[in-house]
Amino acid sequence: TVQGSGFVSSENLLCQWGSAGSVKGEFVSSSVVLCRGAGLMRGNYTVEVSMNGADFTSDGQRHEVAGAVEVEGIVPSTGRVSGGRPVRVFGTGIVATMHMACVFDGATSVHAYYVSKHEVMCRAPGGAGGVVGVQLRVGSETSVSRVDYEYVEGGEAAVSGLVPSSGSVLGGTVVDVIGENLNHYVRGCRFGDLVEVSAEVVSSSVLRCTSPSGRVGYSSVDVVEKDGELVGGGVNRFLYREEAVVYAVRPSFVVGGGGAVVSVEGDWFVEGEGLSCKFGDGVTVVGVFHDRKRIACEVPVVEGGGTVRVSVSNNGVDFVGGNVEVEVAARGAVFGVSPSRGGVRGGDVVTLTGLNFAMSGAGDAVCLFDGMRRVEASVVSSTELRCEAPGWHTPMAVRVDAVIGDVVSSEGAVYEFVEEAVVFGVKPSRGPRGGGTSVSVFGEHFSSVESYCSFGDARGLVAKHVSSSLVVCSLPATHVLGGVEVEVSNNGASFTRSQVEFEYEESLEVVSFSPSAGTDLGGTELNVYGVNFPRGGEMKCVFGSSASNSVTAARWVSSSHAGCRSPSREAGNVTLGVIAEGETAVSLGGVYRFEPSMQVFSMSPNRGSVEGGTVVTFGGSGLDRVASCRFGSTRVPARQLSKSQVSCTSPRYSAGEAGVYLCDETSVVCVWSIEKFVFERVVVLGATPSSGLARGGSLVTMIGGGFTSDCSPSCVFGSVGG
Missing domain, CATH: 2.60.40.10 (Immunoglobulins)
Structure with missing residues (x-):
């Protein structure tokens, strides 16, 4: 564009480019002419104008021909899809003009600012992800060449901190650079103004790099992108210190x-x-x-x-x-404590078992109750520690630890403080020195978990817990006579101090008795002789077992003589003995025989139908006392016929034999019927008439049981059927 005055429109309008020759000019106005310099070599030219094609002006202006516009580079070469990032475009053929633009992807143009004849600056527009070409337009000329610019997802990279923010002057500290949008186009980290180190992308918010060696003091740390651009602005600082x-x-x-x-x-x-x-x-x-x-x-x-x-x-x-x-x-560990409970008054010696209790140079050992109460302990071995439980203010379970030196064990055990047990009395209060007697101990606060009795020096006897106020102990045997203290323990180690006495006496012994037999009706007066029959306690005569129907009260006559009556029971031989109050062992004196008061001599018939209904008659002596008959396990009433005869009707019963007993009204005294009764499915008891003509033809009536109308019965005479 040539500006001046006096320009006229003419077919001979020429523009002269120094010594390079003339070209046709284009009239715009009396003050503006356009002159084209296409094909000129680079350099400075004086531009003159002629209206007639011969006479040129002499006051022309110098003009530099830069050559064709070419793009050679772009920094940075990446940016976010949102756009807005400032970029520097480098190339040739750049002249200062109002009409300059950066062209992205051949379509989107943004205004460019002239920096120098080799550089312009523009702001990248938004775009889709991926690589696009960037061209430069100067005036009306657009570069043919282009450079790549990559659009990436996300926002602009930013750095917010360093972890750790300090390290040795020797370097080697692994530093995490914290920020956002730190992704694959990051190249490394720069410490200070010059030293760049490689970086590992851990995530979009963490970049990891290793500090180089440095000097004591602060050094800026920035993120270096692949195109060399720095992110961070030098505000994040890393402190170099002397190495510890x-x-x-x-x-x-x-x-x-x-x-x-x-x-x-x-x-x-x-x-x-x-x-x-x-x-x-x-x-x-x-x-x-x-x-x-x-x-x-x-x-x-x-x-x-x-x-x-x-x-x-x-x-x-x-x-x-x-x-x-x-x-x-190794740190001590407590696995158990024995005993595991004790009274609130304290004083019980407890043993802790575990590991690592005995260590050279470890210091004193103590037992620690509930994390606050310390008591001195003695080390028995590396696995055993012994101390005395302290008194405690209330019943409760607490943790107990071993403390070796000043170190508390890694594991503890549970110790329970319980109410102190008290013994009020015992029953019986005396018993045989041979032991075996069950002794009831009365008191309070007896443990349901474990209870023990002691009789004098005999300790650790397991007691049966009945309630918190009653336990039952088995009297131990002793070789001495006289009183001993009975105490109770809730842990097997410490016992009550109630001083309740129990008297050991000589054990009674039965030597003989008379008479040696009596009827099964009972009531026979017997005299029992022996030694050490107690006058003050209750005695009983035991006939056979200790069941209630075999025991009668004994009457004390002297320390060597007692009397009692036989009970009513079945006939037979039984042992006879005497037992004193509280004792569990019977002193046997011999065999006593119960003679039967009823006897059976005959039973007729001795078989019948399984359907029952057979009238069976018994003969014997003393049968007027019979009230029932028992066929196996089934009892039926009896019918008195006379003092020597009784009858019973057989019950329904399964096929086979069954024992038969006659019993009195108490059902205690029963007598065996001398033989068994046979239950059959079909039974013939007789025939009427019992004889007939040899030629046959007599009508015979069969008497028996098990006959039914739903079958086809037949009679067999010898081997001949009919």
Whole structure:
């Protein structure tokens, strides 16, 4: 564009480009002419104008020909699909003009700002994900060449922090750069102005890189994108410190960990959130800062004990000093306590069983009740600790631990404080020195879990718990006579101090008795002779078993003589003995015979139908007392015929034999009927008439049982059927 005055429209209007020649000009107005410089080589030209094709102006302006517009590069070469990112476009043929634009993907144009003849700046428009070409338009000319620009999803990358934010001047600290939209187009991290290190994309919000060596002080940390652009603006700073060193750990021996504190000595320790100690390969604890040369750390629990390395970190990530060690003795553990309960008054000796109770250099041992009450303990072995239970204010269950030195056991046991048991009395209050007697002990606060009795020096006798106020104990045997104290224990170790007495006496013994027999009706007066029959206590005569119908009261006559009456029971031989009050053992004196008062001589018939209904007649003596007959297990009433005869009707019964007994009205005295009764499905008891003509033809009536109308009966005479 040539600006001036006096320009006229003419067919001979020419523009002269220095010595390069003339080209036809285009009239615009009297002050503007357009001159085209296509095909000119790069360089500076003086432009003159002629109206007649011969005479040219002499005051022309110099014009630089830059050549065709070409695009050579773009920075940054990536941006978000949302657009708006400033980019620098580099190329040739760029001249300062109002009409410049960056063209994205051949369609979207955005205004470009002239920076120099080799650079313009524009702002990327929004676009779809992927790579597009970028061209440059200067005036009316658009570059043929293009450069790639990549659209990526998400927002613009941003950095908000560093973890850790400090590290050793020696470098090597793994730093997590925290931010957003930190994805695959990130290239690395830059520490300070020059040092760039590679980065690992952990997620869109975490970028991981390793610090290079540096000098003491702060260094900016930025994220470097693939095109070299920096994200972060230098506001995130990483502090380089002198590397910490560890010289020693004191004490170098602790018990169990989980409470023991050691002092770590060294240099260049720094107070802060990252100050920490690591024990072994994994357990990290917070360090307590004292000064640059000393920190304190609590030793964690080391299962099984052993020697572990101790290292220190100022930032919680980089640990140093791994050659310094501390020996950790295995922590004590309580698995059980015996006895597991005791009275609230205390004083019971309890034994804790477990592990790691005896350790050299560990210090004093104590039993810890409920986490607050300490009592001195004696170490029996590495697995056994003994102490005395303290008094307690109320009945309750508490945890008991072993404390070795200052370290509490990792596990504890439960000890229960219970109300103190008290004994008020016993019954019987005397018994044989041979023992065996059941003694009821009365009192209060007897345990339902476990109860024990003691008779003098005989302790640990398991008692039967009836209620909180009654237990029953079996009297132990002794070789001495006289009184002993009876006490009760709720744990088998400590006993009451009630001082209730029980008197041991000589055991009674039966020597003989008379008479040696009597009827099964009972009531026979007997004299029993022996030794040590107690006058003050109850005695009983026992005939056979101790069932109620075999026991009668005995009458004391003297220490060697007693009397009693026989009970009513079945005939037969039984043992006869005497038992005193409270005793469980019967002193036997011999055999007593119950003679039958009823006798059966005959039974007719001795068989019948399973359907019952057969009238059976019994003959004998003393049968006027018979009230019932018993066929097997089935009882039926009896019918008195005379003092020597009685009859009963057989019941329905299964086929086979059944024993038959005649019993009196008490059903206690029964007599055997001398033979069994046979129940048959069909039974013939007789025939009428009982004789007939040899030629046959006589009508015979069969008498018996089991006959039915739904069958076809037949009679058999010898071997001849009919």
